[in-house]
Amino acid sequence: MSVHQEPVRIGVSVTADAVRAVALRGDVLLEHTELARENDDDALRDALAALGHYRATAVSLASGTLRDALDEPDQLAPVAVLRFTQPGGTVLPPFSGWPEPIRRAVRGAHLTLPGGHDLTGRELAPLDHDGILRGVERAVRGGVRDIAICATGSCAIPDHEEQTAELVRHSFPEVTVTLSHEVGGIGLRDRENAAALNAALRRRAAHLVTGLERVLRAAGLAAPLMFVANHAGAIGPEYLRRFPVAALTGDWSATASGAAHLAGVRRALVCELTGDQVRAGMVVAGTPPRTRTPQTLRGIRVGDIVPEITTATLPGVAAPSVAGQRTTVAVGRTPERIMELTAPPPRGWNLSADDITVPSEHAFAAAVGAARSRPEITIERLVRAESDAALDRVRGTLSEQALAQTTSAGADPATPRVEQVRATPVSYLPGGIHHLVVRASGDLPRGIRS
Known part of the structure; x- marks a missing residue:
């Protein structure tokens, strides 16, 4: 089998019913494949093998496996x-x-x-x-x-x-x-809570990584394995082994970011419809944003480490915080059921057919989002700095930490860059206390041949 020499990114989505994989070159979707999920390893191996004629620079996986482990307590460690x-x-x-x-x-x-x-x-x-x-x-x-x-x-x-x-x-x-x-x-x-969940999931994450690396080898791929993180960035296998809570909602984040890309929008409400079930959430600047409202996962408060996601059963309500939002992107197995959703007027969401986009490759939104993900890290701290010079020094220190963590997440060491630094004075604390957020990203290593 001849191999296309131009590099591509492969994205994979594993859901309850199927394994879906795509090959992207830049922002162009070259090919996609879908296999029924009868045996997880076999379906994943065969989906990857179907794209084996491309030279892959990375294989990125969107999965809710670690979140779903919370529904099976025997998979959790004491x-x-x-x-x-x-x-x-x-x-x-x-x-x-x-x-x-x-x-x-x-x-x-x-x-x-x-x-x-x-x-x-x-x-x-x-x-x-x-x-x-x-x-x-x-x-x-x-x-x-x-x-x-x-x-x-x-x-x-x-x-x-x-x-x-x-x-x-x-x-x-x-x-x-x-x-x-x-x-x-x-x-x-x-x-x-986040630390306790992380500790409970570390051994499950190690088992997941080991199994997937074995599947990649069986499919004949030597490209690095990556995982979609909670806010649509990418993290490598060693990072996931250490910080599994970083990827609890990777499947949703890949779906949301991939849906927005397929629809050609940067800001939208994304609704994923599967049978009678719907998940909905915002995309801002192409990815699910961090929320100021503490979130819960399986009934456990975990703060802002996961994005806001609303779930519902059709016909029903699915309205996260979308005041003033008009564009709605529908994806999933049953996007045609989008009009069965309702939302109370105070939420500011007017659902009409004119505002709905259903991308042609809607079933592959999560795989597309996975393929487009790149290493990204956010550090959040409260810092004390009583002068502008002191605050600049702290910004520099945390920026260096963010760059180093981006490399450890899987980025090419030459590529990490600081994307955003935000320092906000905390009014309810003594003077000089700032809430500092640093976001850094990088590119995956190039030149990996499969």
Whole structure:
């Protein structure tokens, strides 16, 4: 079989009914294939092999496998949560409010210890190293091999999380460690929940990566494997092994961004219709935006690490925050049912046939979004800077961190660039505290031949 020498990106979508794959050169859809999902590995291998006559520079996967693992608690690992806070300052223990089946599976142990910082940088209490080691030793004896560490104020001062991680890794090299400031946002509860979920999913993510790498080899592809992340960026397999919560909604984000691309729009409400089910969410600047409203996933609050997604059963309501939005893109298996959706007028969504776009290749929206994804990282911190010069220094430090993390996510080391830096004074905190967000992206390595 002759190989087309011009490089392409291959995107793959794995859904409940089928495996769909596309080959893109730039923004041009060259070819697509679809196979019924009878045996996951066989269908994926055959879909990739059908595009094997292209020279692939990357194979990017859009999947909700890790999110769906939350519906099967036996796929989750027991976790020990170490929370560090001011003595006497804790009210709700870790895992509070979690759905009972998930809580039973994940709650291996939890320990509240002195530590953490306030948002001005003041240490709330020194770390109790002996107490940490005793607590982890009890958890390990009980069968726990995955630890989540969450310190008050670590979104501003992560020192106690990092020091605890070093201590635990040195004394218990068999365990994995997740730090809340690396996976979550600003709020303690949301960060802790995200860290605990991450720890519970790490072994499932490792199994997923190993299986997919085996399938790629069987299909004769040597291109790097990538995964679509929560906000439509791409992350590599090692990054996914370490941070599985980064890809919980990769299937939706790929669908939304791919739908907007196929429709030729940058801003739209995207509705994915499959039988009687619909998922809906916004696309802004071509991707699902971050939301200021804390989101929940399977009943667990996780902050802004996932985009806002509304689900409904037809006929019914599917109206996320879309005030003033007119363009609606319908994709999925049954996009013709879009007119069965309703939305109350206060949401500002007037659904009419004139405003609806159904792309010709609507069934392949997620695969297209996967193929177009590129490595991207966002870092969010609260920082203290009492002068413009100090704020500039902090911006520079976090920008360097974002660039380094973009490379670790799979970007060619020569390509990471800072896309956005946003610093906002926090009015309800003492002067000099800013909410700083840095977003960086990069390109995948070129010249990989399959």
